[in-house]
Amino acid sequence: MSAHRIAGAGRLSSAGRVNFRFDGKAYQGQAGDSLASALLANGVILMGRSFKYHRPRGLLGAGAEEPNALISVDRGGGRYTPNLRATAIEIYEGLNARSQNRWPSLQTDLGSINDRLGMFFPAGFYNKTFMWPRSAWEKLYEPAIRGMAGLGDAPTDADPDVYGATYAHCDVLIVGAGPAGIDAALAASASKKKVFLLDEQDEMGGGALGDPALWPWLAESLKDLGKLPNVTLLSRTTAFGYYHDNFIGAVERLTEHLANPDHHPREKLWRIRAGEVVLAQGAIERPLVFEGNDVPGVMLASAAGTYLARYGVAVGGNVALMTVHDSGWRDLFTLARAGVSVAAIIDLRDTVDEGLLAEAQELGLRVELGSAVIGVAGRQAVKGIEMARADGSARQRIACDALLMAGGWTPSVHLWSHSLGKLEWSEDWGAYLPGQPNENVRCVGACGGTWSFGSGLSIGQLPTPKNPSRIKAFVDFQNDVTAKDIALAVREGMKSVEHIKRYTTNGMATDQGKTSNLNALQLASRALDRPVQQIGLTTFRPPYTPQTFGALAGHAKDALFQPVRKSPIDPWAEANGAVFELVAQWRRARYFPKAGEDMHAAVARECLAVREGAGIFDASTLGKIEVVGPDAAEFLNRMYTNPWKQLEPGRCRYGLLLREDGFITDDGVSARLAPDRFHLTTTTGGAARVLNMMEDYLQTEWPDLNVWLTSTTEQWAVIALQGPKARDVIAPLVSGIDLSGEMFPHMAVREGTICGVPTRLFRVSFTGELGFEINVPAAYGRHVWEQVWQAGQAHGITPYGTETMHVLRAEKGFIIVGQDTDGTVTPSDAGLEWAVGKKKPDFVGKRSLARPDIIASGRKQLIGLLTDDPAEVLVEGAQIVADPNQPVPMTMIGHVTSSYASATLGRSIAMALVQGGFDRMGETLHVPMPGKTITAKVVKPMFYDAEGSRLNA
Amino acid sequence: MTRFSAISLFAKALGGHQSWPELWPDAQPKPSYDAIIVGAGGHGLGAAYYLAKKYGITNVAVIEKGWLGGGNTGRNTTIVRSNYLYDESAHLYDHAVKLWDGLSQDLNFNVMYSKRGVMMLAHNVHDVQSFQRHIHANRLNGVDNEWLTPQEAKEYCPPLSIDPGARHPVLGAALQRRGGTARHDSVAWGYARAAAALGVDIIQNCAVTGIRRGADGAVEGVETTRGFIASKKIGVSAAGNSSVIMQMAGLEFPLESYPLQALVSEPVKPVFPCVVMSNTVHAYISQSDKGELVIGAGTDQYVSYSQRGALHIVEHTVAAICEIFPLFRRMRMLRNWGGIVDVTPDRSPILGKTPVPGLYVNCGWGTGGFKATPGAGDLLAYTMAKDEPHPINAPYNLDRFRRGRLIDEAAAAAVAH
């Protein structure tokens, strides 16, 4: 008889039957079972295969520390999750679980050949070989290693589930609802404080769940807490990380335990700011290190106690105990009292507490002091053990079907470590305990080092008469790190625990060393013959247990990932078949194809329509800033390269903005509406950056100026109407403004109404044609656009998008900041010397323009390019050379910044940044492309209506 | 030095691995050295190795305040690539990539450099223009970097979502096939072992507390927590702590140190064949040989030496990864940590001489230092040996900030119009 359920024991009711499958086989468990307890109850003890050697493994623990029993759960429809701990899976009707990292089956795993060859795979073996032949690493060795590595299979489908998130604030956050945590909650709640009590398990109680004597108290306490309005109880909630200023990340599992998760959020991210944090995370029992300590059926004594007391499951029919600590005895007594037969109690200590001995005698248990287990019989299940005196004498075999280990206790100081709290070594516990805190936090109960488990030894490896370099005594069960691996690491010069950890991978498994770190420290300390403190401490990092990406992303999924900003006119564009492009946070109509048109055809049509009639364009996304105050002109004069003080109200000016390092960062046309009021425009992507930059100078450099900045980007919808017919189209719609060329010249602004809506009407042009930019309050943008659209029908009005806008402005040689400039371009590089106020003593960036390499000759300058073959459209980003016949690496003298097929000119045009470009007019340059080299002539970047007669029309 | 090979591994195995020697002795400081390197990360250990191997200076000490390889070397996401835009950058990083190739054999230590390809995603028209510029410049510089359509990108990296309706749709990608990853710890250990074998002293737990300069202003050695150590040549390769060390020599540097976070998932069977980077959504991902998804996150906004990042940085990074790779939404974060990156105004390194005679510096690598490890080590060694920069690192001088000759790759990626 092996593991089995004991009638009447535990907290579960035999009424709630639950059917589930493991590796395809059907089983029955009880409501409230973990997958681990349910499988045990069915006599299943083989649950996994180890990472490296593929050794058969059963349960080591009963909680978050479990390193062995890693399970994949597939709920279908993309709801597949690998690497779940069997101890953390709540069974539900229809649960479909399967084991991992084995082929063809859990019982027969060909990968276990690694175990036989284990001697050739010591720690760091991969650094020592797989180097010849050189090419074989990627082609042969690495794929083989990668295939063997990994735990569960990766998901193959997108996750259909959604996740929730919230911020929360409380006075006291208590992590862990064991006795200590519950006491802390009761105490804190009395003071009307806002209290959060979190526990990772489905049922609150922690250690108390394994102690029937405490159940009445537990029920009473939870009832009391549940009634208090100032207390929030969150079970199935794992506090995974402790961040600055008492900010704790926690994940609540909402549907994972339900037979039908439906479409509710699967998990919820809690971002909690707490006044005080109380850590009551308990302690984790340590395994003992000896040959065979990983055979299925060898487990922590405390885990066996939990399986019995909480789940009513005996881990074996005939159980032995290997202990160096009193607590192991107590757990075994519990099993014995429940009728489990006990093979022997083996304690390495020569003397133990009289009370324990008396109790053992009363129960009639065999006791072997001063002895140690030196081997375990059985491969997929414990069949018996071999033991000997500490000096190696008196070797003997004992039959049993389970072996409990009790190696002492390690406080769960994970979150404490995240908070950068100090840790102090305690010789008594053989563990690090919380010391000086770094935040407003305290540890209570076992994780604070106060518990009543009795005393014991802390020891690295049990004594054995066998040759330690020939046996596999496991320290890190999941990563298959053995005592001899740690000895090897030390032998090879690893003297810090950080090096030992990285070299052996001890503590780097999915349990982050919850059961292995301290044993590894002890072993290293003995191997180096130095006290543990001098070897250091591997710092715990978030998360405390692995957490779902989806939960960490919270509600930032699909449409909620990041906002897509749309203009008020966007719906019209969508309804009229626009193809969109994303620019910064915005989406903009790129072109409006008619049936059968590709981008090239659509853009050519749109361009000609603007040149010959009228085009309508949504310019709403351009950044806008209203600059108001008596010192407005003075402020702009200091910010922009060109002079602003003399600009008359009603007039516009092109503004060029530099960073203090002298490079162009933004530009735009701005208008003076009144002596103390300007309407600035910026690039679409630059709006926020420019406003922040201006605020910075205003607030911190020139706080004396009486001027204020207000973002009006979204106040105004902007409709650009461009083309020779533009005036005719809007004339009937506009009132209060004389549209005549004399009264309303190019680069002027007027206020009036259009379609009855107040407007700031700009006469500006980014196309080289007669043009207007109609600014109306955003809510009326769509309405006015449609009115203009209607009015334009008689004039062949055509909607155009950003691509056409780019072509039209390129024909005029207007630059686009960010395309024709790249953060390394000065005004003179861009041929914008005219926009720099020579007489101004200072403006942002001016001084940098005088630096040696900025005034040096041979800088890249913006010029035009005409390909010898007018049909050849250069690729934007293509590189330019003077000598096409030079070998690679070639000397590149520049690159193409803008390039289009110009329907207006019936040929291709391009702009480029070229070294010494201004002095190369008429030169032929070369653009080497794969398979061919394109030749082009350098010209001024002005391809159309150089004298500007059209836009002044 | 015991030569590593399948044969030696086999032989030692039969002996129960009892007779492996130390990879590197834990050296005690001597009174003086011909050259001292401050900082035992990959760069510093590499410099020591090349000083001894290529430039015949073997009386060298590498001084480390903690344990070797314990800084950014052991904390980064191990991406190796050289498809940079400007000639200066392309030459610098390609010098490193050439050394990566064959480094395992050179060091007789498998650093697990694997050319699985680095793919950078273009999410908007502006990205496409910028990547095209990179690709054409790389081609003429002899650096491999090719354009992939969304379909080709997905074929190269099956978990990639190329849904055109995505918030940041994939419009294409730039792929450098020679790019890839290496095993970070192994790089530090391999260099340490090989350098030690050539006579280099690796002195751990020895913090530099001062830099002593003579009447002529030249360096005479370093004050350390283990006493004064004399040397006429001092190379500082201290990453995030560089400005602190430079101040000891009376030098102010254009550096700021920021927290940079990274994280790994639980290990799964092979699912991710290459490295993918997306600058637009700030996500960098590959899969380690162990099976963990290795994910690079962004920097926090403020300067800090705490090696402790904020949760919201992780939230945003993981959200971005899940948008581009919806398969991974149910994967779980196993470990999350922070490093300190030292950043210059143009986000390019400073590598060469300093105004102080005998003092050399290698710093300012920001988030990109690991990929340059062999190159940075070699070039620092060259500069220290010859007391003049190699043509490749000559542009990476301190004076560029005065002259205005910045090497600003990020600026070249520019801003959206």
Add this chain to the structure above:
Amino acid sequence: MILIHCPYCEQTLPELEFAYAGEAHIARPAEPSAMSDEDWARYLFIRANPRGRHNERWRHIHGCGRFFNAVRDTVTDKFETTYKAGEPRK
């Protein structure tokens, strides 16, 4: 996510409302054109970047909108104080 005290709002609020704005008390020179290239480069690029006490600027960008100064320890990330722009270095 650190907590930051805004000296204008007189509230201690989460970092997400704030934008870091670099080292504090680096005033733009009154007469840049009168400066040497060295001094100008120093103003533009040289930063203290200390391990420890750091005078730095923040902007309550998603709050009152004001830039202000702070003293923070760059090793612990803990604030010593925050103070209004224009007040002397603390």
Add this chain to the structure above:
Amino acid sequence: MPDTATRSAPIPAQPAEFPGVSIRLGAPLARWSLRGRDAKALAKAIGHKVPGKIGTNEGGMACLGPDEWLLRLPIGSVVPSGEGLPLSVVDISERAITLELEGPRAIAVLQSGAPRDLSQFAVGEARRTIYETTEIVLIREGEERWTVEVWRSFAPWLHEALVTAASHLR
């Protein structure tokens, strides 16, 4: 000014109802951003009471910063432009739209993405703050009544985020 039929809003007009909270588009408003060093001078110039303390909100006038106020009045209202005075009056009536949340669980919906502690946000208080990555102006009109001012182009995202958060409440 044309009638409201010619107006368009970025989010649906029909309210979203959930147990314990409703989310609806607020009525159009006239809005101004008012700036100036001297609250009294501003009050004089525009003929409105100007609260001096950041966070206070009286008569539709919310103090958002030491020199910044948000004035919200019925649509069609006018205020002087203050031309020539050392202050700034800017019409931002259509820059933002208003979302109204009402019900005992409104606070939970907002807290889902607002990092500041809303239990400390008093009735009558108004402040600029943030919801996840989106800037908002938050006004607590009553114990269970909240107003969110959000820039027009961010409104669809915020609306969906709040509706989703409300649908997640159990």
